[in-house]
Amino acid sequence: MSDALLQARGLSITFGGLKAVQDVSLDVMPNTLTALVGPNGAGKTTLFALLSGFLRPGAGRVQYLGRDITGMAPHQSARLGLTRTFQIVQPFGAQTVRENIAVGAHLHQPGRRAALAAAEEVAARVNLHDNLDKPAADLTVSGRKRLELARALATKPRLLLLDEVLAGLNPSEIDEMIPVIRGLVDSGVTVLMIEHVMRAVMSLAEHVWVLAQGRLIAGGTPREVTSDPSVIEAYLGHGTAQRLAREGERR
Amino acid sequence: MRDVRSILIFGVLLAVAASVLQSGVLLTFLMMSLYAVLLSQSWNILGGYGGQLSFGHALFFGVGAYTQAIAQLSWGWNPWLALPVAIAFGAFAGLVVGALAFRGGLKGSYFALVTLAFAEVARILAVSVSFTGGGVGLMVPLHASAANLQFGSRRGYVYLLLSFVVAALLVTAWLRHSRFGAYLQAVRDNESAARAIGVDPVRVKLGAIALSAAFMGAAGACYVQMFQYIDAGIAFGPSISIEALVGVIVGGVGTLWGPVLGAALLYVLGESTRNLFGELPGISMVIYGVVLVVIVMFLPRGLTGAGMSVRRMMGRPAKPNRTSERKEEARV
Numbered sequence: 001m002s003d004a005l006l007q008a009r010g011l012s013i014t015f016g017g018l019k020a021v022q023d024v025s026l027d028v029m030p031n032t033l034t035a036l037v038g039p040n041g042a043g044k045t046t047l048f049a050l051l052s053g054f055l056r057p058g059a060g061r062v063q064y065l066g067r068d069i070t071g072m073a074p075h076q077s078a079r080l081g082l083t084r085t086f087q088i089v090q091p092f093g094a095q096t097v098r099e100n101i102a103v104g105a106h107l108h109q110p111g112r113r114a115a116l117a118a119a120e121e122v123a124a125r126v127n128l129h130d131n132l133d134k135p136a137a138d139l140t141v142s143g144r145k146r147l148e149l150a151r152a153l154a155t156k157p158r159l160l161l162l163d164e165v166l167a168g169l170n171p172s173e174i175d176e177m178i179p180v181i182r183g184l185v186d187s188g189v190t191v192l193m194i195e196h197v198m199r200a201v202m203s204l205a206e207h208v209w210v211l212a213q214g215r216l217i218a219g220g221t222p223r224e225v226t227s228d229p230s231v232i233e234a235y236l237g238h239g240t241a242q243r244l245a246r247e248g249e250r251r
Numbered sequence: 252m253r254d255v256r257s258i259l260i261f262g263v264l265l266a267v268a269a270s271v272l273q274s275g276v277l278l279t280f281l282m283m284s285l286y287a288v289l290l291s292q293s294w295n296i297l298g299g300y301g302g303q304l305s306f307g308h309a310l311f312f313g314v315g316a317y318t319q320a321i322a323q324l325s326w327g328w329n330p331w332l333a334l335p336v337a338i339a340f341g342a343f344a345g346l347v348v349g350a351l352a353f354r355g356g357l358k359g360s361y362f363a364l365v366t367l368a369f370a371e372v373a374r375i376l377a378v379s380v381s382f383t384g385g386g387v388g389l390m391v392p393l394h395a396s397a398a399n400l401q402f403g404s405r406r407g408y409v410y411l412l413l414s415f416v417v418a419a420l421l422v423t424a425w426l427r428h429s430r431f432g433a434y435l436q437a438v439r440d441n442e443s444a445a446r447a448i449g450v451d452p453v454r455v456k457l458g459a460i461a462l463s464a465a466f467m468g469a470a471g472a473c474y475v476q477m478f479q480y481i482d483a484g485i486a487f488g489p490s491i492s493i494e495a496l497v498g499v500i501v502g503g504v505g506t507l508w509g510p511v512l513g514a515a516l517l518y519v520l521g522e523s524t525r526n527l528f529g530e531l532p533g534i535s536m537v538i539y540g541v542v543l544v545v546i547v548m549f550l551p552r553g554l555t556g557a558g559m560s561v562r563r564m565m566g567r568p569a570k571p572n573r574t575s576e577r578k579e580e581a582r583v
Contacts, residue, residue, distance in 0.1 A: 052447065054447075073451070074447050075451045075452075078446075078449035083448060084447050086447070090444035091440075091444075092441055095436060099433065103433050103437045103445065104449070107449035111430075112429055115430065151444070151448055152448060
């Protein structure tokens with residue numbers, strides 16, 4: 001797995017006495033969609049913060065494009081094409097949608113006009129083109145999620161870390177968003193996404209990593225992972241896998 | 252560009268007004284209003300567009316003022332030559348404060364307190380060391396001539412201040428239509444989100460504080476040229492810092508014309524209460540304070556924000572007021 005785009009090796013971080021992430025090693029292969037799942041509080045967002053440079057790990061290394069980026073500031077890794085979004089959407093509320101996206105586009109477009117034009121193109125990719133002149137603060141939850149995605153896309157990332165872009169959306173909004181994410185991967189963006197919506201994970205992800213209580217407990221195709229006893233136990237409690245298996249036999 | 256055109260019209264109108272006005276009172280009035288506007292415009296660059304609320308802008312004002320005075324008195328420089336140096340030293344003071352505060356990750360009220368502390372330290376130092384004239388201050392000899400950057404009439408100072416105000420307005424207009432400005436406002440609105448998409452917040456804030464401090468330094472230098480005197484209390488005392496930020500808050504934080512409107516209006520208010528109630532010492536400050544409280548209570552987005560709301564109520568499309576939207580966002 002040495003040709004991975006992103007490699008984490010032995011990542012750990014502790015907050016006070018809490019071991020939020022312990023000895024996590026994972027790979028993200030180029031041009032794939034990889035999902036990171038796990039119960040609430042498993043440390044998924046913390047792991048994202050470690051990968052994107054918002055937090056410096058207590059131990060372990062992160063390699064991206066064969067380069068050590070452990071503890072590199074987020075704006076520097078963004079320049080190398082590694083961008084993240086936030087679970088709790090973070091719009092620049094005072095600015096319009098177009099201006100919000102243009103901030104991302106400015107990473108490679110110094111000119112204001114070029115950046116605003118690029119913002120329009122990106123908005124079209126995530127179906128935000130009807131709201132370009134709205135203040136970002138006026139968007140619905142679904143609109144804000146799209147804006148979060150669009151702003152990150154405008155930086156022309158190679159690797160996009162998506163933190164629950166589907167959370168808070170209703171089923172039909174999720175159905176609209178899944179092809180958008182699929183389209184990203186098809187256009188050559190590698191995606192690592194944290195997601196709770198299993199329907200999306202099953203239909204989008206080629207590889208799934210499962211995190212529970214700060215540790216990686218499983219990794220594989222969506223089908224392998226969802227039938228893994230340790231994953232079922234992490235979600236449903238100790239002994240559940242055995243009980244389910246017994247009940248299955250009885251039937 | 253629309254902003255640039257309106258700034259140029261504003262500049263030309265005031266220049267023409269200054270050239271036809273004969274009354275010394277009106278020229279003094281114009282001069283002092285422009286001086287107040289310059290303070291507020293400077294503060295608005297960092298406080299309004301960068302969201303970094305400084306309570307110690309007097310530091311940069313004082314550095315500019317003392318540089319302007321010392322360059323003439325101790326180094327024997329021509330004041331025209333001293334002026335750019337005063338501006339550069341002001342900007343440099345901004346960079347020093349910014350490097351310490353922003354690298355340390357200070358935000359919000361912590362930043363405000365640290366800037367206040369820096370200005371106070373400078374004030375105490377300026378009283379205790381000798382090259383600033385200590386507690387006595389520095390007097391620049393009066394030689395009224397344009398070559399000496401001193402003018403027989405107020406008109407010359409009006410032109411001097413007006414050119415700095417127009418420059419500050421142009422810089423502000425640039426902030427509204429450039430990558431640097433977009434980054435600055437992004438950092439103001441959400442620093443984490445800005446970092447994730449490639450913005451280096453420390454660098455952006457350092458740029459803003461240097462620009463802001465440069466104009467503050469220019470205001471300090473102009474003060475020395477206008478009054479031929481500076482002491483530690485005037486240069487570094489809190490009153491300059493407060494004057495700079497109050498005009499912006501009354502006019503509209505993070506807007507192009509808000510600080511012009513706010514600072515000019517407060518100057519008019521201050522002068523008229525002083526003239527009306529001059530025989531009752533202190534009462535003018537009371538009225539001034541009451542008006543401030545009323546404006547902040549009932550027009551929390553400042554005068555331009557209020558104008559925006561009226562236009563919206565009338566059903567006319569208005570460009571969203573940047574800071575007001577931000578406050579609404581915070582409420583959500």
